[in-house]
């Protein structure tokens with residue numbers, strides 16, 4: 001419902017138009033009400049319109065969907081050891097941690113702990 005909208009008044013039953021009127025408490029404006037231009041009955045308020053349930057639920061769903069999108073990649077970043085465990089050299093059975101450098105047991109060359117190669121073998125017992 002909004003000012004200027006054509007409705008049937010619930011009080012006088014006539015086809016009427018919604019009129020916005022300031023709600024006064026003495027000389028203070030405390031709100032806004034919608035009244036019937038024919039009989040002056042209060043037929044609603046802007047607050048009623050904004051507090052109606054369906055739009056709020058839709059907004060909540062959109063917010064939840066937004067959180068869902070954010071939560072999904074975070075779950076994928078979980079480093080739980082499973083079949084998809086990161087194929088980084090540091091997780092490889094062939095990876096040798098030396099005090100001064102890290103070596104790949106496959107070719108004996110310096111290995112990047114966060115690197116990847118075609119000879120990855122999942123480290124066991126961890």
Ligand SMILES: [Zn+2]
Pocket residue numbers: 009010011012013014016036037038039040041
């Ligand atoms: Zn009326």
